Amino acid sequence: MITCMNTGKIKWIVGVLLIVATAGSCKRDLLDIYPSNALSDLTVFTDLQFANRFLNNIYGTMPNGFARRDQNPGDANWSRGMTALAEATDDAEANNLAGSTHGLNQGVLPTTWAYADDFWAQNYAVIRKANLFMEKIDAAPGDATLKKRMKAEAQFLRAFCFQELIKCFGGVPLMLSAGTPDEAIIARNTYEECVNQIVKDCDEAAAALPAVYPANELGRATKVSALALKARTLLYFASPLNNTGNTITRWQNAAAACRAVMAFGPPPGSGEHGLYADYYRLFLDKSGNKEVIFARKFQNPNVNPSDGARPKWYMSVPGVGDGAWGGFSPTQNLVDAYEMKNGKPISDVTSGYDSQDPYKDRDSRLDKSVLHQGSKYKMGIIIETFRGGNTNNTNRLDSSKTGYGLLKMVDTSKYGAAGGADNDWIFLRYAEVLLNYAEAQNEAVGPDASVYDALNQVRTRSGQPALSGLSQNDLRERIRNERRVELSFEEHRFFDVRRWKQGSFYFREPIRKVQITRNSNGTFTYNYPKWEDRDYKEHQNILPIPQSEIDRNAKLTQNPGY
């Protein structure tokens, strides 16, 4: 330390120097300090490389069906993946009876339902980021074509999240800019206004996005992603829940939007998309899978749902040891919905169904979706669901509630903590578009050849015989059942039953399970007792706006019935 304090000239010189220095004459202020672990937004949008990293992060923020949050309140991320939305339908049951899906199954849907909270908050988080990106990217220097594509990707992601929101809640506030906190206090837009915005976003994004990317960019939103999202949005808009006057033009618009996607399908389409040959591998194959139109990508080791969400659903099979919780139990109700191989429903007395040999000669998708007595699972283990079998130990809480386990979307070639599965969560796939088309066209013009063609493409892939010659009403029922089976566990059933306004029928039906006894001679006796009663109320076709949102935004109105 140097201290100058004496008489004479020195003290003046030093003093004046110090005061001048202290007053600050440098160009860059000493107090302008920048963080060493973060970039400022000025920097991010000076280089498309940085902007691209922000865009990557928006994709990475997309909520997905593998990691839905089960518990309220606050930051309950530990509960991600504990239950699945399919468990709030007649297709499956949560092992955890304290899970938030179970309450809904009993007809209780509080305004603090964890799923609703999460759908709301997570989708709006993506929307804000997308808005921010779209506002800033134009001013960034760089390749104009690339900028246009990146902006369209963000626009698609915004539209996707708005569609997720409106299928849950009906009309929601259309946040179209990344404003200040106070600017978030706005009223809800109508369902129709939201649909129009989503369609507009989809059209603009589709115009700027390529139909395919080079292999190293696989996973980005494409033109077809935007068109398929538009088709789904218009189908929902035309559905009974949202189309009380049954305006036929809405069905026509939906069918036309589906056709725009099918133009990228197999010939006569341009061939970018199509059905994947094997229904089981379809959910695991991540490269060159033409059926996938848009997916939430995962990649080991570190891009995966939080908290190892996935294994919570895996059937708990002694010896497999992959962290399974056995949380996911498909119901007998769903199993019964699979047709026989000959195309007849099992309720048909001529179908050949044998309740004492129930898995024989069934739609091949049953074996590829649901683990049952005799299924081959990871490490070659054969599933035994009979009393005393390897997956039916009544002393274990993680035993299946229904006698069934999940196989669809479960990669049996991967097990153990180190080599866990990293297959994608598929948001949009070609088979859905075909089924969307069949449904819309059947409503718009009735069962014409194109309806059968679309429906039968899906059926043929899995070896089910083609349908023909049905009435509009009968075909509607077959299309609905086809959706249930083909799109099982992919978060469609929850919303499909609601938009068809069929909840009081399907979601009030008691849930049945299978109970298998091994006889002394090695044969099995099958029983199908009731597992639980269910309840449903019509107003639950739309979810409640989270109470915390009502509390914080006086301009929001709650949905009726809550």
Add this chain to the structure above:
Amino acid sequence: MKGLSLKGVLAYDKRLNYGKRWTDNVYVYTKNTTTGNFDRSPYQNPGLAENYFQESQTEIQGHLNYTNKFGKHGVSALVLLLQQERPQNRFNASRSGYEFSLFDVLSQGPATNAAGTITETIGGGKERFALRSAAARINYDYDNKYMFQASLRRDQSENFAPDVRTGYFPAFSLGWVVSNEAFMESTSGVLDYLKLKGSWGKLGNDALGEDIRFLYLSRYGTVNQTYAFGGAIVPGLNPTAANPFVTWETSTKTDIGLEARFLKGMFGVEFDFFNEDRNDILATRFAQIPASFGGPLPAENIGETNNRGIELTLTHDKRVSNSFSYNLKGNLTLTKNKIEYAAEATNVPDAFRVAGHSIASYYGYKAIGIIRDSATLKGYGKATAFPAGLGDIMYEDVNNDGKIDNADRQWLSGGAIPEVVYGISGGVNFRGIELNFLFQGATRVHQQLTNNAGFAFFNGGRVTAEWRDRWTLDNPNGKYPRLSTNATATTNNYQIPAGPAYGLGGNSFWIEDASYLRIKNVEIAYTFKPAILSRIGASQLRVYATGQNLATFTKLHNVDPENTNANGWYYPVQAVYNFGLNIQF
């Protein structure tokens, strides 16, 4: 110029910190009972961690000082400038699984384990801190009767955006020594000294905490692994909460008081009234901004609190004779703090609002008694999340809707910060025998007992004595509810009756009056007379016995009234006794 001085300081400090931890193998020999030999433990592969930190601080100060006296007028002034810069950087690395104990050098260790997984760690970082401050002060006094001081601080903080970085903080004080006035001469036999004083000042706080240091910047944090395209993991940038307007939190304090001494110091009085307003307290408007905003919420300068009170000290000092004197001192502080504004949700029930209540108040459900008989149970008839039966606590149904839920939460009582604190100390000295003591106490204070301090069998624990007077069929008028081995969140008595888990004990039954009076310190001593000491060659000899925390008078159960962790998990206050001898030669 007479009285003017100037001082400059340039200081440079360099700090270096190097740490090294070598975890070496140590063989442990254990006697084998079957062979009788000593078995050696297996070799533990050593590990090495090193870290390095350096910081250099440059500080420049300029002082300009002026002091002078013109007759009865005293004047002084000070100008101070200060600037400091403090860059630092750090580096750390570690490796483990060393094959031998020979080389405690990083480069000799393996980067991975046997399975090929990377086990080495490398970290590093850099930071820079800076501050700049200027202050000016003027003092004036006249004839030791009137004093005046004015000051102004200009502080600039690195934590705020350039346009709101600078804060100006003025302060004034006035003093009047009334007893020095000519017209007070007639009272001089009684009144030794009387001073009236008043002050007003404003201060700023920029200490936001490490995690929101760059709150004013729109930042994008780096995320190494954010997503996957084409089978490859890609990095990301994630926007964080920013508030470009974040600025100084201020505290404005007014103080009015007097000091007086009477009868040659036999009695003394000090009295102060103070009022402190804290404004622009940083808080997040979590309860006001909907999640549809979509981003993390930044802290904003919004909170307002007030704290006011009086401080009174009375002293009495009496020297009766050369061999007998005593003194007594009493002090009393009354304070009342209040949250003036907090960012609450618009539709919070009035009873549950925090604004208007003291800081750290208790909120929850109001217990209105115990269900002592089946008639009471029938009459209560409220729907609760956890079934309520005989011997359970009843809660007030604020909105009278027949059920106890979130809407029935309300302010219950002030918290663990006492509004009244007092102390009495004194001493007697008689012919070398001394007695000194200190009593300390507080009142208008509450504590909410939770966990082991309140709940029977909590977390596998035991039951505290007061539960003997609990409700049973034979003791329907017991003070406590029925005893249950279930001390978890799913009981009516511990958990709030409905809604999200706000924590155990969210009801007023477990709030107790934490007033206390404690004998904090007592000392008895004897100092021997010099005449006796000279014979043994000592100059001073004193024997003494002291005791601390000798007794506490309180109604609070199970926990110490001075602790603020009312779940029973703290190191208790101890009574301490000392006996001593002090000799000087």
